[in-house]
Amino acid sequence: MSCQHAPSSDGNPTEADSLVIKVVETSAAGKQLSELTKFTASGADVVEITIKPNETYQTITGFGGSFTEASAYLLNQLSPDNRQRILEAYFGDAGARYSLTRTHINS
Structure with missing residues (x-):
């Protein structure tokens, strides 16, 4: 919305x-x-x-998403250029501008 x-x-x-x-x-x-x-x-x-x-009732620390074991594995299988493009799409100024990520303890 x-x-x-x-x-x-x-x-x-x-x-x-x-x-x-x-x-x-x-x-x-x-x-x-x-x-x-x-x-x-x-x-x-x-x-x-x-x-x-x-x-103000709360402070927003940042926005982001999660990296699962599978997504980390697949990201690592990409060429360095494609991996950089994806990371820029998430964290870069021209992308989603994520500032936080989370992962489970076994990753």
């Missing part, structure tokens, strides 16, 4: 502010970021989310 919001010049939301929400799906059936539904701000089922940038 992605959301775009342009608040007023003072940073506080107003009734006139616009909000665009897009829900996408990626699936094994081949869908890649396919848009599912368009939403409008009408009807009784509207959900209101208030974002308060000055209120």
Whole structure:
């Protein structure tokens, strides 16, 4: 799900502010970021989310994924150039920009 919001010049939301929400799906059936539904701000089922940038409840250390024993093995089977491309796709500035990974204890 992605959301775009342009608040007023003072940073506080107003009734006139616009909000665009897009829900996408990626699936094994081949869908890649396919848009599912368009939403409008009408009807009784509207959900209101208030974002308060000055209120912090937790700190995000980073984002990432996991490396299984199988994925580490397969990564090691690639040529150095392909291995570098994959690692750049995960950790590089032009990629997903992961900052954390996890692995199980036996890897």
